[in-house]
Amino acid sequence: MKFEDWEPHYLRILDYFGFERADDERAAEFARTLTSKDDIEKLKLALDGKNVTVCGNAPCLKDEISRIEGVVFAADAAADYLYKSKIRPDIISTDLDGCEDSFLEMSRSGTIMVVHAHGDNISLLKNWVPLFKGPVVITTQSRPVKGVYNFGGFTDGDRAVFTAVELGASKVRLAGFDLDDSSVNPMKHGKLMIARELLGILGYDL
Numbered sequence: 178m179k180f181e182d183w184e185p186h187y188l189r190i191l192d193y194f195g196f197e198r199a200d201d202e203r204a205a206e207f208a209r210t211l212t213s214k215d216d217i218e219k220l221k222l223a224l225d226g227k228n229v230t231v232c233g234n235a236p237c238l239k240d241e242i243s244r245i246e247g248v249v250f251a252a253d254a255a256a257d258y259l260y261k262s263k264i265r266p267d268i269i270s271t272d273l274d275g276c277e278d279s280f281l282e283m284s285r286s287g288t289i290m291v292v293h294a295h296g297d298n299i300s301l302l303k304n305w306v307p308l309f310k311g312p313v314v315i316t317t318q319s320r321p322v323k324g325v326y327n328f329g330g331f332t333d334g335d336r337a338v339f340t341a342v343e344l345g346a347s348k349v350r351l352a353g354f355d356l357d358d359s360s361v362n363p364m365k366h367g368k369l370m371i372a373r374e375l376l377g378i379l380g381y382d383l
């Protein structure tokens with residue numbers, strides 16, 4: 178998605194949650210100083226023309242493991258669940274609030290970390306990004322800058338879907354998405370409603 182097409186959604190998100198654009202932009206610049214890695218070509222190669230399953234972290238993921246096929250693209254804490262179920266994701270979409278030591282092991286084994294920098298995760302970026310030994314791609318929800326990408330999307334899960342679509346996946350199926358999950362807190366509920374809206378743009382009716 179071109180940034181000009183994404184920007185109206187982004188402006189609405191900023192307004193809805195009271196996030197500051199300048200904080201997101203500072204986070205993106207800061208993340209870029211934490212690593213020299215920019216594995217965008219590896220990420221393209223992993224997705225272009227591929228059958229991809231994006232795994233969200235809803236409780237239903239455990240019942241939907243059998244839906245997983247092709248390239249495994251995990252959204253944040255779903256990666257840890259999959260790894261413990263003996264499935265190492267090929268790619269993880271994370272803003273690092275679901276990051277565990279298992280992510281370091283997965284990274285060492287070649288899992289591509291698509292790390293999202295935003296105004297509220299600067300200390301997480303500082304703690305985790307230098308520790309990733311494998312491929313890393315940095316993303317922003319604001320205007321992209323050199324070595325920092327914006328494929329569209331907001332939460333770790335819907336961003337993964339936008340990333341897969343943008344980088345040419347031939348088919349993107351979902352597992353572990355329950356956007357009506359009543360066990361989540363109000364902030365998370367709001368985020369999942371945005372995720373639903375954004376996935377709707379891509380034709381997913383969740």
Ligand SMILES: Nc1ncnc2c1ncn2[C@@H]1O[C@H](COP(=O)(O)OP(=O)(O)OP(=O)(O)O)[C@@H](O)[C@H]1O
Pocket residue numbers: 232233234235236252253254255272274275331332333334335353354355356357358361368369372
């Ligand atoms: N019921 C659900 N509960 C949690 N996550 C869900 C659910 N349904 C779908 N997802 C997707 O799984 C992703 C990863 O979930 P996780 O629990 O790790 O949340 P998170 O890291 O707090 O998400 P975010 O950082 O995007 O707010 C979410 O970003 C969301 O897109």
Ligand SMILES: Nc1nc2c(c(=O)[nH]1)N=C(CO)CN2
Pocket residue numbers: 196197201272295296297318331332333368
């Ligand atoms: N500033 C800011 N941006 C975000 C946040 C967040 O908590 N703060 N959470 C996200 C994933 O849910 C994505 N983007």
Ligand SMILES: [Mg+2]
Pocket residue numbers: 253254271272273274275333
């Ligand atoms: Mg997260």
